[in-house]
Amino acid sequence: MDFIIEAAVKAVKTLYQTELNDADVNLQPTRKEFEGQITIVTFPFTRFSRKSPEQTGAEIGEVLKNDVKEIAGFNVIKGFLNISLADSYWVDKFYNEILPDDFADYKPNGKKVMVEYSSPNTNKPLHLGHVRNNLLGYSVAEILKADGYDVIKSNLVNDRGIHICKSMLAWQKFGNGETPESTGEKGDHLVGKYYVLFDKEYKKQIDELKSFGQTEEEAKKNAPIIKEAQEMLQQWEAGNEAVINLWKTMNLWVYDGFGKTYEALGVNFDKFYYESETYLLGKDIVEEGLERGVFFEKADGSVWIDLTADGLDQKLVRRSDGTSVYMTQDLGTAEEKYKNFHMDESIYVVGNEQDYHFKVLFLILEKLGKSWAKGLYHLSYGMVDLPSGKMKSREGTVVDADDLIAEMEQTAKEQTEALGKVENYSEAEKTELYHTIGMGALKYFLLKVDPKKRLLFDPNESVDFQGHTGPFIQYTHARIRSVLSRAEGFGNQKISIELLDVVERDLILILSQFPETISQAASSHSPAVIANYVYEVAKAFNKFYHEKSILQAEDETSKQFRLQLSSATARVIKKAMRLLGIEVPERM
């Protein structure tokens, strides 16, 4: 639409002798109830024209109509200049841009971006909160890729610390040598079971100590089992062979389990970082900060940064005993990542409870003069709530990721069978289809919502398959493919079409917005933009489909054109859904 902006700038110049920037021209799609496809808001121009918005709009419209051959007409309503582009413009656009295979393919922009997501703890299985994180991270990575970035997906695994020792210790005490092989249990679930067991025992001991007169605080510190866990952590840090071996074994169980969940979710990673390898990083940065005077040392030897001038607090970066804290690690890891990949941007997909942490982290790196600090971005998302309240993995009130996936597949199966659509499917095809539909429903449900908003998930009200849902869009695709497969053969060759029906033009119009939608989703880091867009595409197609016959079109020309239009629509749907990590079936 650049040519309209250009023409508008020119028109204002000739009419009112005022030089505008392209950005001063406010273009927006015309509302459905009015004639036209593109609208210019004329209010900003009235101070140059010194005329009413209506008059200004009419004058500019007149000039545009004469100057730009694609403009077929215009009308002005309350200061909004609605422009109608000629059908020939839309037909050309369709054949020149939308129908070719490379539609919405961005050229590489030469920039590199890292998307870090998932970041699980190795002491328990993944739950619904992780699912949101994984789907978001994967989708944002795909969107950036589509926008022309070179993308590195990374996963920083939290594989060390006291919480890991808890499951290890509980397994040692109560496990009787159980393994995933001996129990048939998924590795991450087995380990998670012992994490819960630890907590149970810990609580028991606390209650016991309290009954002997200790305060809650004392009891929490003095419970034998927590002391043992702390000892185990020290042994781990000292490199005690037995502890390390146990740690390695149990982590392998967990990774095996995670691998299966990741596969079911359809997410993947290019680079794994492990906290056991990065937790000592950042010490150099502390020294560097001290030298540069960015950090300061207190009398007890602890090192801090003072961010009060920026409206934040003082933040500790090294303990008085010389050891690192979480922030130190993250400073070091950020630098390590940059050294590894020299990316222009780095996105952290982490829940919004860490907003403050990342604000501080980025600010410190900026103050340290890291050139790459301005490319850091915290993609913060709201937590997933259950009707009963917050999920607590220690208390077992979680929606487990694997259970959820299985339930979605089951629901997809029931729905599909009830509709009687799979008579001639093989078992393998059925399994695949149910997975595709179930995951489509789940992913769409989670991704259509703006990431920063909290999400309420009611497990009893299973995810819908009708209306604004993944399966609705999948169904639209399958139906198009079905029609196309009945058609005898048609190509991409241009057919001369003079007039478009409204539903056809509306469909072309919305398809044409795909590239800019990708850019918008990329710059706002929001899969929801894509999700809402592809829904509009599906709706526009369904409307077209109901009003116009494709295979029984009035004449051969219309038939060919509609087949091409349907084919282009199917490709946009497929591509857009792919950006959300959702597959679309050929039939369902």
Place this chain on the structure above:
RNA sequence: GCACUUGUAGCUCAAUUGGAUAGAGCAUCUGACUACGGAUCAGAAGGUUAGGGGUUCGACUCCCUUCAAGUGCACCA
């Protein structure tokens, strides 16, 4: 207490980043091809955009304030 985030139809979400009469889906009610696939389409009803003030041609959007919900304010990660 301080800071950050959120608040839109009964429910779940939109609103082109300051633009027109705030739009969809679910649920409710009414309709629609001899099925190019009805997981569809058309329509009805449903709103003081949490409340109040301000800024301007124009506010769900920006500012102030009150209220509600959530999160964060460790020499934990």
